[in-house]
Amino acid sequence: MSNNNNHEPSGDETPMQLLGIRTPIIRPGEDIVQILLECLEKQGIRLQNGDVVVLAESAVATAEGRVVQLSDIEPTAEACELALKYQLDPREMQLIIEECDEIFGGVPGAALTVTRGTLSPNAGIDSSNAPEGCVVLLPEDPQKSAAFIREGLEKACSCHIGVIVGDSRTQPLRLGCVGIALGTSGLEPVEDARGSLDLFGKELKITRKAVADNMVSAAQLVMGEAGEGTPAVVIRGATVKMIEGSIEMPLFSREECMYYSNISKGRK
Secondary structure (H helix, E strand, O other): OOOOOEEOOOOOOOOOEEEEEOOOOOOOOOOHHHHHHHHHHHOOOOOOOOOEEEEEHHHHHHHOOOEEEHHHOOOOHHHHHHHHHHOOOHHHHHHHHHHOOEEEEEEOOEEEEEEOOEEEEHHHOEOOOOOOOEEEOOOOOHHHHHHHHHHHHHHHHOOOOEEEEEEEEEOOOOOOEEEEEEEEEOEOOOEEOOOOEOOOOOEOOOOEEOHHHHHHHHHHHHHOOOOOOOOEEEEEOOOEEEOOOOOOOOOOOOOOOHHHHHHHHHHO
16 A cells, blocks of 8 residues: 555646545444445446545444434433423433533524534434434544544555545534534644745744545535435545544644633633
8 A cells, every 4th residue: 555645636637526425325233334335336436545535424323323212212300401491302412411521501402512522512413314213423433433444445445545524513603514524544634734834924823724624514515414315425636644544633622712711701
């Protein structure tokens, strides 16, 4: 396997491409790597060095068996109280309590949580694209999932690729969803631009490029958010630093986060 650390297209190369991978409905316990390989072959897409495969977290989580039947959940008194406050199903609220690190607030229809170090409505629990009466939890370890899928695809396709497990999130004071990477493998998820110069020769002091998050946002233009049946996208020709292995998604501490730290002060 070649170690192509930097995949930076020149002006002579093909512009970045987004290739959607349509799949059948993925069921709990199915082999997502095998499904992807079969669908890639069917659609005539052959993975190449430097490709990045972006996967919807709900598809990954479903294959990993993270689908929960709500009728099996017995909500506690706390869950019932919070469900009334945020206008949620008490059983889903119980799962939110169990999955999140902290419930930070909320609005009708969504509890704002801190889950695995990031702000996340309803602890990332998804009722869309789930069977009737069920919800899908986040993958238990998205970083491990990304690495497993990358290794399986690389072995079958004899090339070095990146894999991102992504989700959608709202941004403060913005309408609509953007992409966020939950786990990555084979690429550098955040590139440090500090020390580089802007157009006027001024040195950048704090800028870091959210490469993986931006790639998820791009992929979601192809994936959609509803019944499109395209839970994976191959991004080809992107300017991204390829690596061997995986790097954990770098996160701010709660004190460093501009949004969290200031809202926290207002709650005290």
